Amino acid sequence: xxxxxxxxxxxxxxxxxxxxxxxxxxxMGTSKESANFYALSxxxxxxxxxxxxxxxxxxxxxxxxxxxxxxxxxxxxxxRLIVALDLLVTLMLTxxxxxxxxxxxxxxxxxxxxxxxxxxxxxxxxxxxxxIALAAGFAAAILYLMVxxxxxxxxxxxxxxx
Amino acid sequence: xxxxxxxxxxxxxxxxxxxxxxxxxxxMGTSKESANFYALSxxxxxxxxxxxxxxxxxxxxxxxxxxxxxxxxxxxxxxRLIVALDLLVTLMLTxxxxxxxxxxxxxxxxxxxxxxxxxxxxxxxxxxxxxIALAAGFAAAILYLMVxxxxxxxxxxxxxxx
Numbered sequence: 014x015x016x017x018x019x020x021x022x023x024x025x026x027x028x029x030x031x032x033x034x035x036x037x038x039x040x041m042g043t044s045k046e047s048a049n050f051y052a053l054s055x056x057x058x059x060x061x062x063x064x065x066x067x068x069x070x071x072x073x074x075x076x077x078x079x080x081x082x083x084x085x086x087x088x089x090x091x092x093r094l095i096v097a098l099d100l101l102v103t104l105m106l107t108x109x110x111x112x113x114x115x116x117x118x119x120x121x122x123x124x125x126x127x128x129x130x131x132x133x134x135x136x137x138x139x140x141x142x143x144x145i146a147l148a149a150g151f152a153a154a155i156l157y158l159m160v161x162x163x164x165x166x167x168x169x170x171x172x173x174x175x
Numbered sequence: 176x177x178x179x180x181x182x183x184x185x186x187x188x189x190x191x192x193x194x195x196x197x198x199x200x201x202x203m204g205t206s207k208e209s210a211n212f213y214a215l216s217x218x219x220x221x222x223x224x225x226x227x228x229x230x231x232x233x234x235x236x237x238x239x240x241x242x243x244x245x246x247x248x249x250x251x252x253x254x255r256l257i258v259a260l261d262l263l264v265t266l267m268l269t270x271x272x273x274x275x276x277x278x279x280x281x282x283x284x285x286x287x288x289x290x291x292x293x294x295x296x297x298x299x300x301x302x303x304x305x306x307i308a309l310a311a312g313f314a315a316a317i318l319y320l321m322v323x324x325x326x327x328x329x330x331x332x333x334x335x336x337x
Contacts, residue, residue: 061288064277100262104269104320111270112277115226119281120289126223127282129291158266169331 016170020087023163030160031079033153034106038072041065041113041146046139057136064112065143071109072150075102075157092168099161106154110147117143178332182249185325192322193241195315196268200234203227203275203308208301219298226274227305233271234312237264237319254330261323268316272309279305 044065045058059065078098085091120140123131133140206227207220221227240260247253282302285293295302 055288057288062286063280104266107266107269108273111273115274115277116281118225119278119291124224126217126219127291127294129281129289132289 016087019163019167023160023167024083026156026160026163027079027083030153030156031076031083033149033156034072034076034079037146037149037153038069038076040142040149041072042069044139044142044146046136048135057132057139059143062116064109064116068109068113068146068150071105072153075106075153078102087167092164096161096164096168099157099164103154103157103161106150106157110150110154113143113147113150117147178249181325181328185322185329186245188318188322188325189241189245192315192318193238193245195311195318196234196238196241199308199311199315200231200238202304202311203234204231206301206304206308208298210297219294219301221305224278226271226278230271230275230308230312233267234315237268237315240264249329254326258323258326258330261319261326265316265319265323268312268319272312272316275305275309275312279309 041059045056047054047056059069079102082095082098085095089095117140119129119131120143121131121133123129203221207218209216209218221231241264244257244260247257251257279302281291281293282305283293283295285291
């Protein structure tokens with residue numbers, strides 16, 4: 014019975030993580046805004062910033078993996094592989110949220126020494142969408158840390174039992 | 176005898192990781208260069224870029240941790256805690272190298288849409304030092320992934336034996 018509850022908790026965490034990565038990928042992937050700056054007109058798009066593109070790709074790939082991992086049976090010899098993949102996914106999410114956050118910080122505050130101007134005054138809606146996507150990505154990374162702990166436990170139980 | 180070899184391999188990995196994080200922190204932490212750009216004179220310094228400051232802090236903290244972890248005895252009840260800390264360190268290293276790499280990419284290539292100009296032509300020595308620090312940080316992250324695998328194995332062995 015306790016095993017059953019653990020299994021359900023693990024599945025709930027994975028579904029929440031899937032929702033978070035899917036939200037992050039979709040919101041960042043549909044972020045664009047046009048703006049006029051003096052005589053110049055320009056359109057910003059997640060696709061122009063390598064760190065944001067990386068963020069969308071990682072969150073999309075992790076969404077697919079999270080969906081597939083829901084169907085791994087609880088008594089499976091795959092659990093060690095699942096732990097390794099969950100670790101890889103946690104590292105990938107940590108990496109993409111950190112890279113995107115570093116760029117978003119420059120977009121918001123600029124950098125006076127390198128003379129990179131902040132752009133959020135010109136494209137506030139774009140910046141709001143990026144912020145929401147980053148929050149969802151951050152939630153996904155935290156959730157995956159919990160998924161990793163749960164699957165490591167499951168793998169240890171499997172080891173103990175056989 | 177096999178345990179002894181595993182222990183030595185674990186220690187060697189930790190010493191190599193310590194060397195990598197220390198190199199990364201020192202090289203990034205001493206990166207600065209002055210340049211003239213038309214009539215403007217400016218000095219770039221790792222300290223002006225939050226992502227580079229984060230990189231130096233994480234690598235310095237991890238260096239201290241790696242040094243202290245060398246003295247944890249092989250038969251210790253701390254191994255589960257060490258695995259958790261090694262995971263945390265691996266995530267921190269992944270995070271700081273990703274953030275620093277995202278900013279370095281803008282420094283090298285700029286971003287035409289947001290009109291952030293590349294700066295490496297003006298401060299080539301600074302960029303070279305940052306590149307070396309990033310390479311050392313990347314090596315440290317890979318080494319810590321191996322340290323994590325070794326300490327997880329040690330914790331499993333401890334579980335099996337008692």
